[in-house]
Amino acid sequence: MKKLMILCGALLLANGALITLISNLNFGTLLVFGLGAVLLLFGLFWKHLWKWLRVVVLCGCALLVLLTGALSLYGSFDNATGTEDALIVLGCGVRGDRVSVGLARRLDKAAAYYKEHPDVLIVVTGGQGAQETIPEADAMARYLLAGGVPKEKIIKEPTASSTLENLRFSDALLQKKLKRDDYTAAIVTSRFHVFRAEHVAYALGFSFTHLGAGSIWYTVPMNNLRELCAIANELLRGTLRLQVV
Numbered sequence: 001m002k003k004l005m006i007l008c009g010a011l012l013l014a015n016g017a018l019i020t021l022i023s024n025l026n027f028g029t030l031l032v033f034g035l036g037a038v039l040l041l042f043g044l045f046w047k048h049l050w051k052w053l054r055v056v057v058l059c060g061c062a063l064l065v066l067l068t069g070a071l072s073l074y075g076s077f078d079n080a081t082g083t084e085d086a087l088i089v090l091g092c093g094v095r096g097d098r099v100s101v102g103l104a105r106r107l108d109k110a111a112a113y114y115k116e117h118p119d120v121l122i123v124v125t126g127g128q129g130a131q132e133t134i135p136e137a138d139a140m141a142r143y144l145l146a147g148g149v150p151k152e153k154i155i156k157e158p159t160a161s162s163t164l165e166n167l168r169f170s171d172a173l174l175q176k177k178l179k180r181d182d183y184t185a186a187i188v189t190s191r192f193h194v195f196r197a198e199h200v201a202y203a204l205g206f207s208f209t210h211l212g213a214g215s216i217w218y219t220v221p222m223n224n225l226r227e228l229c230a231i232a233n234e235l236l237r238g239t240l241r242l243q244v245v
Contacts, residue, residue, distance in 0.1 A: 001058075002046040009040030015221055023093060023100065023219075025131075028226030035225065068192075068224035075191030075212035082117055084209065085183040086155075088170045090163065090197060091126020091136030092190070099139050102190055102223075105213040107140055110188045111147045113211065122149060123173060123185075125157035125166040135159075163193075163200050163230075164239050171206065184208075190215050192223045196231050196240060203241035 126136025234240030
């Protein structure tokens with residue numbers, strides 16, 4: 001167990017360093033570094049830990065693996081019907097003015113849906129964050145245009161800074177565009193994010209379907225650690241409502 005802890009800790013630290021080099025430094029990256037350092041220290045001093053503390057550490061690691069696996073599994077089952085009036089593509093990282101790999105996969109998922117259902121509208125939502133030179137929505141719209149989606153099918157929402165705002169602001173734009181509030185929509189986001197996005201939507205009174213996009217392998221630890229913290233935060237704030245579907 002000592003060697004396994006040291007190995008996992010070292011791999012997480014290396015993963016954090018890799019992400020820092022090729023992507024934006026964010027809270028998720030810091031979580032990876034933090035967990036890596038903790039596991040490495042536990043591994044180095046494993047024989048000197050109290051027995052009860054070893055049990056707590058092992059149970060915590062098992063729970064973490066279980067929860068992260070559940071998030072990915074939940075987001076792997078798309079339930080979009082193909083009859084939606086709109087897609088709401090949630091923004092994530094933009095490096096400078098270019099979409100990240102994870103965001104590109106979300107947009108590719110939306111573009112593939114559009115090719116099969118060309119009547120659908122696509123809302124791209126996301127404001128401008130740190131290390132971004134333009135709003136995420138602008139970079140997303142440009143990516144879709146380059147992929148063959150017509151300009152008139154794209155609605156930009158360039159101010160949202162959270163999942164809740166993504167959905168709330170997109171709803172306002174769709175009601176204005178469609179001139180009704182009984183439209184149907186599918187949320188397009190990464191698989192690890194589907195659970196939170198869908199249940200934030202429930203808290204807002206929406207009942208959207210979803211499409212989950214895959215993540216690149218080296219972002220999995222960062223994405224899942226950050227997502228678990230975000231879910232806990234949303235629950236505490238009351239902006240996420242658990243609902244059996």
